[in-house]
Amino acid sequence: MKKIEARNIYKRFQNLEVLKGIDLEVSEGEVVAVIGPSGGGKSTLLRCLNKLETIEQGTIIIDGETLAKDTGKGAEYASTEDARRIACKMGMVFQQFNLFPHMTVLENLIEAPVQVQKRNKAEVIKEAEILLEKVGLSDKRDVYPRKLSGGQQQRVAIARALAMKPAIMLFDEPTSSLDPELTGEVLRTMRELAEEKMTMVVVTHEMGFAREVATKVVFMADGYVQACGTPEEIFENPTNERLKHFLNVIKK
């Protein structure tokens, strides 16, 4: 079953065309790595999927529900209520973590399940504690985010997104603002998620992760999907010139 179907996405900022007819399909349990040079539109693509940015043209279907539909003269969005409900089927992890600083780790995790999904608080707390154990931060339950290292904050952010029981997880360069010695712990958590067959889209510069964990790799540059395929096709036998150049540059 398709979890994400994005077709012919166009997005511009004022005069700058950033996405020029992007297609992206993600099936259940797939891990899609999105790679490419900075400024190529990778973040924008993720942000369009959950309506942090709105598209000019194209169709976006998330988990069988239409977020945006191409009418021929532009994209038509679902109602605000529906769009919000559809968008939060996707958990998102940001480069800058974006934890809520005025809430403890546990409060960060239970906020949206209790306030948005109106679930039973005691139950949500129990699940949150299990999630914290999973990301290895049970002992930080009552600590404020500022006291945590970057790697710990990012693992809390992953747990916070998972607390919503999302159908899909989106990651936008989750390790890019971490010191090198802290990226491992975050990548390990993401690997475990992939092993549990979570559907994931990961924008990343960690080629090792893309090669070993991803089931599909998408190479984006200049607002186009330049190449798309299995890790072997992308990394071992690249045919696209732009991709070959990119792989050469990052090897150095």
Next chain:
Amino acid sequence: MLDYIISIIPQMLAGCQVTAQVFFLTIILSIPLGLLLAFGRVSNLSLVKHFIAFYVWVMRGTPLMLQLLFFYFALPSVGIRFDDFTAAMIAFVLNYAAYFCEIFRAGIQAIPKGQYEAAHTLGMSYVQTMRRIVLPQVFRIVLPPVSNETITLVKDTSLVYVLAMNDLMRTTRNLVQRDFDITPFLVAGVFYLLATLVLTVLFENLEKHFSRYDQ
């Protein structure tokens, strides 16, 4: 001297009551109004935004004394008449709301965009985002400037004496003129100092409470 002080205390306390009324009413009304104006100021309604910017400019750009006199003496000439207390309250609330508006605006704008984005991806509505995520952080940021304004207000209340209201300041002056004794000035000074001391301690505790997540 002690006997004299005891003899004037009842009158001075009556003056304190007027001062306290002006103070508390101004705080209770101008903070919510200021917050409301701040939301207008950061909204994307261009007309509302510009109107509030103009309003803030006028209220902060002219003396509070002038505004007091305007609401009491100038408006009656166009047929709007207020008693002195009402005129004073209108001037104080409108004036302080302008200052609080700017404080809250700066506080709201200091919240990083990432906080709104995280709330969005968690499915929170605008109201939920403001109430649960943004405002609690704003309150912490604005506490020091709000504390400053509040302490300034304690002293600004004395301006109402131009409207012949018997606040602490005017009562004191009357006593000095009646008795040819400057002791009431000292007593009034002590009253103002006590009020600002209480507020200082109160705000320090609030700041400590709100900064627990920084440590």
